[in-house]
Amino acid sequence: MATLELAIPEDVGAGSRRKTRKPGLLFWTAIGWMALVFALALLAPVLPIPSPTDMDMLDRRAPVSVLHWLGTDALGRDELSRVIYGARISLTVGLFAPMIGLTIGGAIGILAGYFRGRFDLFAVGAMDVLLAFPPLILALAVTAYLGQSILNLTCILGVLGVPAFMRVARASTLTLARREFVIAAHALGATHLRIVLRELLPNVALPLAAFFLLGVAVTIVVEGALSFLGLGVPPPISSWGSMIGEGRESLEIAPRLAFIPALAMFLTVLSFNLVGDTLRALTDPRQEVL
């Protein structure tokens, strides 16, 4: 199961892949797929597709046809438009939740790495407490109390991402804060605020941005898992996870109902991972040294 701590940067596979990590055809294919999904999700309301929630009980699990390009689901709803509207949910949660993590985690991480001392100790301790819960379980428990809505889901997954972003920002800041340009800024009498905003932030922003893409991938997976269990976005809104969950019921009759959204989710997650990993390899100075 991919979870939020999967993406701790220094963990796996810093081996000898670095040579092959120049942006190649695969990278641009991934970008292309992301662009396509974005475009479809944004344009969904104006696209000439049937409504994703209109049921047609006479036309249940209809095969692929001119009217329904990908057929219909168990309630006679158009599968293609449900996949496209599902992309809206996955991308909304997938993009906004890591933004929360990025903002809060990034800010705490930079401050902790720059000021160190007691604040650092407290921040790291607080993150350890948050990391003490398996992310999916904490997400499940909190949604159970707060209730299911897209806003709640985004906030919870955002908060769960804070420790990971905080670690990345802190680790980068710790090394940067000892560099000459920061010491020089100090000597010139720059205020703490100026050093953090003008000297550190631009340098930490790059690894954080690469990590953000990996965060999007993880969030889409966790949102999918929650919706799959019926604890994500409330019906009748379609989300890839809930579609896969519904498709599981008719795996024997119409396996495509589970496989089509599954494929969409897999390709999207893979694209974000691929692009994020490539950017990380490009921005991570440690791998060039290796």
Added chain:
Amino acid sequence: MLGFVAQRLLYLLPVLLAVSLLTFLIASLLPGDLAYVILGDQATPEKVAALRHDLGLDQPIWWRYLSWLGKVLEGDFGRSFRTGQTVLQAVTERLPISFELILLAELGALVIGVPLAIACAVRSGGAFDRFITGSAFCMLSLPAFLSAILLIYLFAVKLHWLPATGYVPFSEDPLGNLRCFLLPALTLALGEWPVLMRVLRSDMIATLQEDYIAMARAKGLKPARILLVHALKPSSLTLVTVTGINIGRLIGGTVIVESIFALPGIGRLLLSSIYTRDLVILQGVVLCVAIGYVLINFIVDMLYAVLDPRIRHGHA
């Protein structure tokens, strides 16, 4: 070493305390009053007030936390108001199932990952290595519930080899028990092996460049012996840690897999407590899981320090 253990233990205590506080706060501050949940449709203001008094919900929050914590320390995690079962009973009853699942999954991941890692490391950069590294990367993007669906479709729906869902206790039918654990464990293992493979592969590539490997080659030792005896052991340090940490991490993964394959483990207990709004069980299970997770990570930390002296002397 003792000083190191003591130091880590001292750090563990506040973390555990904060974990208990957070668990309590999630259950207490968020909307959804226990009294309303228990009374359901029959909730009148008087009944709710009376029940709240009985449950101690009208006390100040810090007092409720302390008395709850006191009970937890005595081993009393509360009792389900639906089934009457205590949290501790429910958890200990289901723990072996989740544990078996996690162990089998980790075992499967090692069986797939270790040979592939060795094969990749021997010819790193070769066609086989690139293919396996690429596949591992793809597998990391495949969430457990997707691979579960694929496996069910392949082995249960198409080939009819294995049951899609169901559980047989080990004491009744050991073979049947293993059969119903096969698909769930494989599902988790499919997500785990890339992690283990990547870690072992990069460590192994580094080890194979050491002088003593060249020395062993020069002595004319068989390649298999060099790989398995001389290179594998020193390369598996990180692997041991990652395997340990992942056992903790898989606790989260069991929720999905146990739900899909209908295994009555901890994950299912948690889900059913959410579906039935059995808040006492939910709170108790979350606390138990979090404590277990922290303790496993602590043990792995200790294990790592035993294996690698640099850590306990603070050079890492």
